C-alpha cells in the first residue's frame with residue numbers, strides 16, 4: 190500500500206541513559222535525516238567544490254543554504270523561475286535555509302534595527318536593503334527549502350544584559366510575525382532561541398519561542414567570539430529542557446569536540462563551514478586532530494591522510510601528493526581535502542548515532558576526546 194506524502198515530523202528513537210544524547214529521525218517531504226546530523230554548508234547554493242552527486246555519495250542527507258546570500262545574488266526571481274532552489278542547484282534532498290539574521294548582523298553594514306525590521310547595506314554592492322520577518326519568510330518560500338528559519342537579531346556577545354533583553358524581545362516579536370505569514374505547505378519553520386549568554390534570558394527566550402510554536406527549535410548566537418566554555422555552560426542548562434518532540438538545532442557550531450559536547454547535552458542538528466573552509470586552506474580533520482598538508486614533514490610521506498579513513502581521498506592519495514597539489518596551487522588539492530573533511534564530519538555523526546543506538550555514546554565520546562588533539566599539526 191502506498192503511504193501518503195510525508196509531512197514534516199520528528200521521531201525520537203532513543204534517549205541515552207548516561208548523557209542527554211538522543212537518536213532520532215527528522216522527516217521531510219524530500220527525505221529523512223538521521224539525527225544527530227551534520228549539515229554541510231552551501232551558502233551560495235553550492236557546497237564549495239562539490240557536485241551534488243558527490244555529496245550524496247558521501248551520505249549527506251541535508252545541506253544548508255542561506256536566504257541572505259541568495260537574495261543578494263543571484264536574486265530570488267531566477268531561483269523561483271528555475272523551479273526553486275533544489276532544481277536551481279540540482280540537489281533533490283532536504284535543504285535548510287538560514288534566514289540571514291546572522292549575516293545581517295555580521296557581514297552587512299547594519300544601519301538600523303527597528304521593531305519593523307533591519308535596514309542595512311548589502312556587503313556585495315552596498316545597496317540598501319530592508320529585511321522584515323515577512324520578507325525573509327517570502328524569500329525562503331520562493332527558495333522552497335524544506336526547513337526555513339525565522340529572522341532573528343543576533344547581538345554581539347559583549348552586549349550588556351539590558352540590550353540583550355531588548356534584542357530578545359525583537360526576535361520574539363519577529364518570530365510571531367514569521368509564523369503568522371508562513372504559508373508554504375511541506376516547509377517546516379524553526380524558531381530561534383536567543384538571549385545571549387544570560388541563562389535567565391535564554392530560558393525565557395526558549396519558553397516564549399515554544400509558546401509561539403514551531404516545527405523545530407534552534408539555538409542561535411553561539412560561536413560569535415565568546416570566551417571558551419561559555420556555550421557549554423548554557424547548553425548544559427538549556428539543551429535538556431528544549432521540547433523533546435521537536436528537533437534541536439545548534440546553529441553554526443562545528444568543531445568535532447564541540448559537536449560531541451552538544452550531542453551529549455541533547456542537540457540534534459549542526460552546521461558549519463569548517464570542513465570546506467579548512468579543506469580549501471589545506472587543513473584536514475582526522476581522528477588525531479587537524480593536519481596541515483603543506484607541512485614539510487609530509488614531503489616524502491606516502492601514507493594517506495588517515496589510514497582508517499574510507500574516503501576517496503584517503504583510499505587513493507598520499508600526504509605527499511596532497512602537499513604537492515597545495516604547493517603547486519592545483520585546484521584538485523582543495524577538492525580532495527574538502528571531500529575528506531566532509532566525509533570525516535558525516536562519518537563522525539554516523540559513529541555518534543551508532544554509539545547512541547548501542548548504549549556506548551559516553552565511552553565513544555571519551556575515546557574520541559582522548560585521541561583527538563585540537564592543535565594543528
Ligand SMILES: [Zn+2]
Nearest residue numbers: 498500503529
Ligand atoms: Zn579521508
